């Protein structure tokens with residue numbers, strides 16, 4: 001570790017995790033790691049190249065020859081060990097997420113814990129999957145698909161790696177992980193932790209690097225059978241297209257523009273804070289963020305007042321402070337992206353209820369933005385159609401329940417949705433008509449056995465529980481005459 005001119009400690013990573021050991025990078029390009037709270041350099045990472053990636057794929061392929069034949073009991077034990085190894089480092093993982101990504105403490109520790117618990121959830125699901133089925137003279141077995149490439153986004157990198165790795169290991173697949181290039185420090189803490197689990201060498205390999213080198217090699221390499229991806233729609237499309245040349249199986253977890261329908265019987269003192277939590281979770285950098293709030297016209301003014309009052313519970317600040325609800329954006333690029341969408345909203349005629357352009361006062365140094373709520377938004381406006389990936393909420397008025405459902409579904413995305421209302425049977429009826437992979441009723445909640453994934457442009461396939469493991473399996477039938 002070195003000290004930079006700013007006085008910050010500089011962490012340096014020059015190697016990758018291949019075949020159960022840390023191997024110096026063949027790639028020579030070096031990338032700075034920037035702290036989002038003040039824009040200072042806190043690390044330098046040597047990026048892997050195609051050769052590093054091929055070495056990791058070869059290790060995974062060798063390991064698959066035996067790991068692919070393990071019993072479910074053996075894999076359950078490995079999942080348990082991975083869980084224990086990661087659990088020992090919860091605080092370090094959370095601290096790394098706060099420092100490198102600017103994730104707020106209160107949410108980062110939840111994300112880390114839910115990542116770690118994915119190993120236990122996979123262990124449970126593994127015990128429930130019908131691995132072999134017989135009828136007449138037919139036997140069907142579920143076989144691991146082979147070597148998988150796991151590619152993650154930066155907004156919950158530790159959670160994504162744990163989730164995908166847990167499902168792959170449960171299925172009997174070996175993997176090469178390509179973390180987001182904005183998450184190298186967090187990934188290193190996680191890999192150090194998982195190394196202690198004593199997993200057979202080559203079962204999981206990690207190469208840091210860019211999507212256009214390491215990611216692209218995973219997508220085109222014929223020894224990789226499956227890509228499990230989290231990221232943007234554009235990259236997801238290219239993975240599907242380029243992966244077709246080697247007939248890749250793909251799971252694509254992409255973007256969202258999730259609707260929250262506030263029904264006219266909702267108690268606003270609970271419903272409005274719940275809607276804001278869903279809009280601003282993970283500082284708005286969440287694929288599932290409820291960024292379109294649909295409100296009955298009859299209660300629009302009341303809701304506006306309730307939003308203004310509830311905003312005091314969403315302070316911007318130092319992400320390490322447990323009271324902070326909204327931290328900085330991950331990068332300058334992301335800061336500029338949010339600003340451009342806020343300008344676009346104003347230009348298209350939406351009204352700023354709270355927030356607006358620029359840094360919040362006192363937070364000029366880092367990539368902090370003002371949590372912003374637009375009212376008088378029409379669903380066809382850019383801010384209601386495109387994923388902003390920051391703390392920007394569009395409030396849209398509706399006349400009837402049918403119209404609310406129509407507006408909610410009038411989106412290219414379909415990842416997540418929410419319904420808020422007193423009458424549960426009515427809320428369920430509305431939920432059943434929404435085109436989304438998950439719908440929550442009366443507030444954000446999670447279930448590690450429930451499928452996660454999107455309709456429409458939000459992606460292809462599902463993660464979590466049996467659904468997630470199934471994505472790494474092929475059914476194979478043996479028929480006797």
Ligand code: NAD
Nearest residue numbers: 152153154179180210211215216231232235253254255287
């Ligand atoms: P991104 O698409 O820019 O990058 C995601 C990953 O893909 C990174 O690791 C990147 O290096 C890699 N990549 C880039 N180009 C590649 C290529 N040509 N081939 C292979 N890999 C390549 O996305 P991002 O900015 O990191 O993440 C934000 C996006 O991710 C948002 O749209 C968000 O909604 C989405 N996301 C979705 C989910 C979900 O569960 N559906 C979860 C998290 C994030």
